[in-house]
Every structure is written in C-alpha cells, then in structure tokens.
Amino acid sequence: HEYSLRFEILSRFLFAKDAKIGSGGCGYDEHLGLQAISQCLDPLLAAYRDARARGEVVETEVEIQALVILLLLATSPDLLPSHLAAMDRELLRSPRILGAV
Numbered sequence: 001h002e003y004s005l006r007f008e009i010l011s012r013f014l015f016a017k018d019a020k021i022g023s024g025g026c027g028y029d030e031h032l033g034l035q036a037i038s039q040c041l042d043p044l045l046a047a048y049r050d051a052r053a054r055g056e057v058v059e060t061e062v063e064i065q066a067l068v069i070l071l072l073l074a075t076s077p078d079l080l081p082s083h084l085a086a087m088d089r090e091l092l093r094s095p096r097i098l099g100a101v
Contacts, residue, residue, distance in 0.1 A: 001047070002060055005040040008033060009067060034075060041068065052088060062094045069100040 015028035045068075048061045065087065072080045084092065084101070091097055 001040050001044040002064060005037065005044060005064065005067070008037045008040060009071065012037070037071065062091060062096050065091055066094075066096045066100040069097065073100075 011028070012030070012033045015033075044064065048058055048064075051058050051061075068083065069080065072083055087097075
C-alpha cells in the first residue's frame with residue numbers, strides 16, 4: 001500500500017497542475033485521484049495502528065504520516081485536528097511530523 005500511496009500522491013502532484021492549466025491531454029481526474037489515495041491510506045493506517053498495538057514499530061510510518069498531514073492540509077484542513085488527535089504521541093514528537101505541521 002505504501003508504494004501505491006506514493007504513486008498516487010506523485011500522480012496528483014504531476015498531473016493535477018496540468019489539469020488546472022487546461023492542457024487537456026493528461027486526463028487526470030482529481031476526484032478519482034483522491035479516492036485512490038483514500039483506498040490506499042485506510043488499510044495502511046489501520047495496519048500501522050495494529051502494529052503499534054502489538055508493540056511493533058514500522059520504520060516508514062513517520063514518513064507516511066507526514067505525507068498524510070501535508071495531503072490533509074492541501075485537501076481537507078478541517079480533518080487535520082482529528083487525525084493529529086488519533087496519532088501516537090511518540091509520532092507527534094518526530095521531526096518529520098513537526099516539519100509537516
């Protein structure tokens with residue numbers, strides 16, 4: 001799911017700006033892109049929660065959580081407080097998370 005999420009975020013960044021300019025050739029649908037990102041994120045964040053409940057640490061979680069924060073800031077800033085409230089305190093202290101917020 002991490003690779004898919006990275007691909008979808010990169011696609012959104014690269015193609016969404018062309019779609020806004022009106023180049024007409026890329027065919028990027030922002031709604032479908034956000035839906036694909038959501039379909040990657042939901043199971044990924046659930047897996048991170050399950051791993052933390054078992055006492056495991058996934059090394060890439062901090063990086064993915066920082067991407068989620070930046071994505072929420074860009075698309076749904078009203079959802080950011082609830083996402084931050086649900087995050088583990090240890091994650092919130094990470095320099096990458098602090099830099100994203």
